Amino acid sequence: MKKAVTGGCKCGAARYRGEISNVSMFRCYCRDCQQLTGAGHSEMFPLVSETFKLSGPSTEYQMTGGSGRSTWSRFCPTCGSPLTRRSERMGQCVYVHASSLDEPEIYMPRRTLYDEAAQPWDKPDKVR
Known part of the structure; x- marks a missing residue:
């Protein structure tokens, strides 16, 4: 049995639950992630799509x-918190932003993506 995790937005209006995927957790420096998070990168935590449930408002x-x-x-339409990313390419996963987890300390990135797009003020660190 896979471990279930929960999380949600800052204001508490949107909540989610899902099982942890065996796909690596990662840090992404692509320009999309920079613009979507308002930071130099995103911290993404994969959940199994078929187990993912989101309740409350979202856009x-x-x-x-x-x-x-x-x-x-x-995103949460009330507080603006980024919640998930998903793609056609990796349809078996829904990626939640690690900061939205109820227990963000379980996030352990295993790789980085698009290091070459990193901003000079947010250079990639070595991941564990």
């Missing part, structure tokens, strides 16, 4: 990712 934004395929970002 989804569709865009074309670096792969040329569709990606979707979900």
